[in-house]
Amino acid sequence: MTPPSGKKAFYIPTLAVIGVGLIGGSLARALKRGRHVGRVVGAGRSLASLQKARRLGVIDVMSASPAQAAQGADVVVVATPVGATEYILQEIAPALGETAVVTDVGSVKSMVCEMARDALGAAVRRFVPGHPVAGKEHSGVDASHAELFVGHRVALTPLRETDEDARKTVRRMWRAAGARVTTMPAAEHDRVLALTSHLPHVLAYAMVELFADTTRGGVLSGLGGVENTAPALYGDMAAGGFYDFTRTASSDPEMWRDICVTNRAQILRQLQAFSVRTERIAQLISDGDLHALERLFTAARDTRAKVGERRPARPRPTLLFPPKSAS
Amino acid sequence: MTPPSGKKAFYIPTLAVIGVGLIGGSLARALKRGRHVGRVVGAGRSLASLQKARRLGVIDVMSASPAQAAQGADVVVVATPVGATEYILQEIAPALGETAVVTDVGSVKSMVCEMARDALGAAVRRFVPGHPVAGKEHSGVDASHAELFVGHRVALTPLRETDEDARKTVRRMWRAAGARVTTMPAAEHDRVLALTSHLPHVLAYAMVELFADTTRGGVLSGLGGVENTAPALYGDMAAGGFYDFTRTASSDPEMWRDICVTNRAQILRQLQAFSVRTERIAQLISDGDLHALERLFTAARDTRAKVGERRPARPRPTLLFPPKSAS
Numbered sequence: 334m335t336p337p338s339g340k341k342a343f344y345i346p347t348l349a350v351i352g353v354g355l356i357g358g359s360l361a362r363a364l365k366r367g368r369h370v371g372r373v374v375g376a377g378r379s380l381a382s383l384q385k386a387r388r389l390g391v392i393d394v395m396s397a398s399p400a401q402a403a404q405g406a407d408v409v410v411v412a413t414p415v416g417a418t419e420y421i422l423q424e425i426a427p428a429l430g431e432t433a434v435v436t437d438v439g440s441v442k443s444m445v446c447e448m449a450r451d452a453l454g455a456a457v458r459r460f461v462p463g464h465p466v467a468g469k470e471h472s473g474v475d476a477s478h479a480e481l482f483v484g485h486r487v488a489l490t491p492l493r494e495t496d497e498d499a500r501k502t503v504r505r506m507w508r509a510a511g512a513r514v515t516t517m518p519a520a521e522h523d524r525v526l527a528l529t530s531h532l533p534h535v536l537a538y539a540m541v542e543l544f545a546d547t548t549r550g551g552v553l554s555g556l557g558g559v560e561n562t563a564p565a566l567y568g569d570m571a572a573g574g575f576y577d578f579t580r581t582a583s584s585d586p587e588m589w590r591d592i593c594v595t596n597r598a599q600i601l602r603q604l605q606a607f608s609v610r611t612e613r614i615a616q617l618i619s620d621g622d623l624h625a626l627e628r629l630f631t632a633a634r635d636t637r638a639k640v641g642e643r644r645p646a647r648p649r650p651t652l653l654f655p656p657k658s659a660s
Numbered sequence: 661m662t663p664p665s666g667k668k669a670f671y672i673p674t675l676a677v678i679g680v681g682l683i684g685g686s687l688a689r690a691l692k693r694g695r696h697v698g699r700v701v702g703a704g705r706s707l708a709s710l711q712k713a714r715r716l717g718v719i720d721v722m723s724a725s726p727a728q729a730a731q732g733a734d735v736v737v738v739a740t741p742v743g744a745t746e747y748i749l750q751e752i753a754p755a756l757g758e759t760a761v762v763t764d765v766g767s768v769k770s771m772v773c774e775m776a777r778d779a780l781g782a783a784v785r786r787f788v789p790g791h792p793v794a795g796k797e798h799s800g801v802d803a804s805h806a807e808l809f810v811g812h813r814v815a816l817t818p819l820r821e822t823d824e825d826a827r828k829t830v831r832r833m834w835r836a837a838g839a840r841v842t843t844m845p846a847a848e849h850d851r852v853l854a855l856t857s858h859l860p861h862v863l864a865y866a867m868v869e870l871f872a873d874t875t876r877g878g879v880l881s882g883l884g885g886v887e888n889t890a891p892a893l894y895g896d897m898a899a900g901g902f903y904d905f906t907r908t909a910s911s912d913p914e915m916w917r918d919i920c921v922t923n924r925a926q927i928l929r930q931l932q933a934f935s936v937r938t939e940r941i942a943q944l945i946s947d948g949d950l951h952a953l954e955r956l957f958t959a960a961r962d963t964r965a966k967v968g969e970r971r972p973a974r975p976r977p978t979l980l981f982p983p984k985s986a987s
Contacts, residue, residue, distance in 0.1 A: 440900070467899060485899060486896030486899070525897050526897060526900060528874055528902075529897040529898050530897070530902065531901075532867070532870075533902055533906075535941055536905070537901075537905060537960075538941065538960045540860065540863070540934065540937075541960035541963050541964050542937050542960050542963075543934050543937050544967070546933075547933070568967050569812065569813030569842075570793055570813065570852050570853065571967055572793050572812060573793045573857025574857040574864075574908045575855075575856045577797075577860070577905075577908055578860035578863070578904075578907075579964050580904040580905075581901045583964055583965065584961070586954050586958040586960075587954055589957050590950050590953040590954040590957060591950075593953055594948045597946065597948065601945060604938060604941075604942050604945075607866060607867065607938075608935060608939075610867075610870050610873075611862070611866045611934075614866055614931075615928055615931050615932075617920075618924055619924065621921045626913075626916075626921070629865065630909075630913035632869070632872065633864075633865045633868035633869050633872070633909045634868075634909060634911070634913055637868050637909050637910055640871070640895050
C-alpha cells in the first residue's frame, strides 16, 4: 500500500497495535480506510483474536510479542485495559526506534503518566497519553469498525516531558480517524471522566447486581398465578428504564476493573457525592414533597437537554471518508 | 368510521381518553389504525394540547371536562399522571354509563386501586387498573405513535371487585394495540416496577443533578488552557456513559413526582438496597480488590445479557397491522 500521491497527507508507514480489540481494531480500520497507514502489525494475548483480526483485514502482520510489534514501528498504540499498560510499556521500551511515537487509549490518565515515566525512561518524551471517548459497551475486534471515532472526542494529556512533535503526530492520527482532539491535564481528565463515565458504569453494575439478587431471592418470582410467565415478565418490565440505565453494564469487566482501581480516588469521591444526592431525594420522597421533587426532576431534565445541545453533531462519516479512486 | 365487516373484531364505539399525551394519544392512534374504535373523545387540562390532538387526528371530539368525555363512552382511559387519577375518577363517576369500562395507565397500581374504591363506589366493578410498560422518555401528544405498545407488556391488576368481563375488554383493547397483556396483583406490580423502572429513574435524576452541581461549581470549568472548549467538552465526555445512563432523566417530571410519592415505600426500600450495593463496590475499589471487582462486573454483564434474551423480540409492527383495503 502506498501513500496518496501528490499530497502532504498524514501517513504512518508502520503502525503497531498492542491489543487488537474494539478500540485498537477500529483505529486500524479507520487509518487503513483513509490510506493513512502502510502496514499494521498486531500483538495481543489471544492468538485466536489476532488471527481473527488478520482474517478481517484489521491487521496485516501478527507479532509474537509487544516488543516484536514495536520494533520498526513508527507509531505504537497500546490499546489494552489500563492494568496491562505498565507491563507493555516495559516490554516495548528496549525495542522502540529513536523516532517512534507511543500512545495509549486508556480511560484513566494520571496513573498512565506515572507508569510511562517508570517504564519508558528517556523515551517518555515520545509518549502521548490519549483517550478516545466513544461508546464502548461492546468489545472485541468483531465489534470494531472504521467509523467508531467519527465526531467523538479524543483527549490527549501530554506529560511535561512530551515532545510537541509527538503530540502533533498523535493528534493528526486521531483526526485522520475522524475524531475531535483536545489537549488537557491528566488530573483534569480523570476528574471529568470519573463523573461522566466511571460513576455511571459503577452505578449500572450495582443496579444489575441488585436486580440479580432480588430476582434470585424470589422477591420477583412469587407472582401469584403467573409463575410460568415470570421470566419473560422480568425482561418486559425492564423496558421501564432498566435497559437504558444499565447499557453500560455490558462493558468489558476487565477494562472496568482496571479503571476503578487506577482512578480510585476520583471515583470514590464521585460515589460519595452521588450518595449525598440520592439520600436527599429519598428524604423528599419520604416527606412526600411533591413540589421539591418536581423542581428537582425538571432541573435535571433541562440540564440533560442542555448538555445534549452542547454536544457537537457527529458529521456524516461518508463525507469524511470519500472512497478514493486513486491507489 | 365503521367496524370491519363480517368479523367479530374487537370494537369500541366510543372511547374517552382523559389526558391525551404520549400514552393516551398512542393508544388512540393504535386503535384507530386497526379500526378498533368508532369515535375518540378527548379531555385534558390544556386546550392547546387537545386542539393539537384533534388536528393530528388522534381524537375526533374535544370535551370540556372529564365528566363530559365519559358521558356515553363505552371505554374510558385515564391517561394522566397518577396524582390526578383520584380527582378524575371522582369527576367521571356520576357520568359513567351502566356498562362503561374504566381503566388507567399509571405506573403505580396499589394506590390507584385505593383511589378507585374511594372514588367510584359501586362502579369500581367496571374499573380495571392497567400499566403499559413502554419507553417513555418523551412526552406529549406530538410524540405519540400507533406502534408505541407493539410487543410491549401491559400489566393489569384487577381488584377483587373487578368484573371478569371488564378485564377481558381492557385486555382485548391492549392486544388490539399490539401489546402483550399480563394479569398480576397490584402489590406485586409495584414491587417489580420499583426495581425495574422507578429506581433507575430516581438514580438517573440524581446523576444529572450531581453533574449539574459539579459543572456549576466550576470543578469542570477550570480546564487549564481549554476554557473556551469546555462547554462542548462536557457534552463530548458525556458519550462515555452519562448519556445512556441518564436517558430516563428526560422523562416527564410531573409524572415521576407522582410515581415517587404514590409508590413511596417500595422505592425507598429499593434505594436502600441499592446503596448497600454501591457501598460494597466502593469498599472493593478502595481495597483495590481487582478479582472481586472483575467477578462482580462479569456477573452483572451476564445477568444483563440473560434478561435481554428473556425479553421477547418485538414483532414487526407492519406485520401486526397490515393496511386494510376494505372499509
